[in-house]
Amino acid sequence: MKKVLSAWCIQLSLVVVCILSVNxxxxxxxxxxxxxxxxxxxxxxxxxxxxxxxxxxxxxxxPFFEFWxxxxxxxxxxxxxxxxxxxxxxxxxxxxxxxxxxxxERFDFREDPxxxxxxxxxxxxxxxxGNHMGTSPFDTFALLVPQDRxxxxxxxxxxxEMVDIASEHxxxxxxxxxxxxxxxxxxxxxxxxxxxxxxxxxxxxIELPATADGEPTKLNLNLVFEGIGDx
Numbered sequence: 001m002k003k004v005l006s007a008w009c010i011q012l013s014l015v016v017v018c019i020l021s022v023n024x025x026x027x028x029x030x031x032x033x034x035x036x037x038x039x040x041x042x043x044x045x046x047x048x049x050x051x052x053x054x055x056x057x058x059x060x061x062x063p064f065f066e067f068w069x070x071x072x073x074x075x076x077x078x079x080x081x082x083x084x085x086x087x088x089x090x091x092x093x094x095x096x097x098x099x100x101x102x103x104x105e106r107f108d109f110r111e112d113p114x115x116x117x118x119x120x121x122x123x124x125x126x127x128x129x130g131n132h133m134g135t136s137p138f139d140t141f142a143l144l145v146p147q148d149r150x151x152x153x154x155x156x157x158x159x160x161e162m163v164d165i166a167s168e169h170x171x172x173x174x175x176x177x178x179x180x181x182x183x184x185x186x187x188x189x190x191x192x193x194x195x196x197x198x199x200x201x202x203x204x205x206i207e208l209p210a211t212a213d214g215e216p217t218k219l220n221l222n223l224v225f226e227g228i229g230d231x
Contacts, residue, residue, distance in 0.1 A: 029202060029226070031193045032056040038068045039118050042097055042147055045154075046120055049094055055191060055204065057225055062103050065225055067121075067204070069096035073219060075212040082182035082220050086140050087125075088212070089219075091159040095121040095142050095180075095208075109141070109179045111228040112172035119144035122153065122162065124177065137181070142223065144176040179229060183220035190220070201227035 036054040038047045051071050056063035073095070076088040100106055102116035124143035145153050145166045153162045166175030183205060190207040203222040210219040 028059060029193055030058045031191065031204065032058070032063070033191060036066075036068075038097055039099055039147075041118055042120070043151060046094065046097065046147075046150065050097060055206070057193070057204065059104065062101065064101050064104050064106055066099040066101070067096055067223075068098075069206060069208060070094050072209045072211055075210050075217070075219070078212040078215065078217055082184050083138070085210075085217075085219055086138075086180060086182050086221065089123045089140075091123050091125055092153065092157060092162055093123040095123055097121065097147070098142075098144060107228070108144075108176045109224055109227070109229050110172065110174060110177065112170070112174060112176065114144065114176045115170070118147040119176070120147055120150040120153075121145075121178075122150075123180075124159065124162070124175075138179065140180040141177040142180055144178070179222075179224040181222040181224065183222055186218075186220055194222070196227075199227060 033053055033055050035052055037052065038050050042050075049070055050068045053068070055067040055069070057065045057067075073089060073093060075085060076090065079085045079088055098119050098121055100114050100116050100119065106114045108114050121142040122145055124141045126139035126141060143162065143166055145162065149165050149168075153165055156162070163175050167173055170176065179201075181203070186207075188205070190205060192205045194203045194205055195201070196203070201224045204225050206221050206223065208219045208221065210217045
């Protein structure tokens with residue numbers, strides 16, 4: 001099954017009918033969701049934890065990002081707000097997998113270039129030190145670990161080591177990061193693309209199945225796929 005969000009116009013005589021969505025001139029991105037296996041180079045331990053659907057984000061042409069999200073995420077506890085729910089995810093928790101294609105240059109939330117390739121997305125918290133405090137409204141991020149280094153990250157099981165491993169061979173000497181922000185208003189369709197005009201951030205809005213203390217729940221997230229912070 002394929003689900004495509006797009007924009008199109010039909011001109012009938014003197015009447016122009018427009019259906020506006022995420023592919024309008026003011027929002028030049030398209031979201032496509034379809035059944036697709038995770039990349040072959042992702043190790044089996046990660047694959048088996050992923051949903052069988054891909055979320056593809058495109059600009060003018062072919063997708064530049066493809067996301068496979070975790071089937072479920074484990075929270076330490078259920079909270080009253082999505083912000084607290086998000087912060088109840090352990091660091092290094094598996095969020096999903098992303099493929100960054102080489103059809104156009106892409107940048108992370110720090111405006112550092114992201115090399116094309118396959119990455120495992122893991123939960124990361126921004127350090128609360130003088131170099132980072134006040135640079136982002138939320139300290140929750142998806143950190144991109146090269147898929148061939150992810151097993152090492154899991155074995156070491158240390159957030160600081162994860163940062164060091166993901167930073168290797170990057171021009172910025174910093175791990176690629178995508179901002180994760182809570183969605184407090186659960187209204188609307190999931191998934192979808194939205195735009196924060198004030199910050200000029202483009203979001204992939206998703207709802208992840210979650211569990212806390214054995215109870216099923218949901219985690220609603222804004223993932224910033226385009227736009228930068230004050231990092």
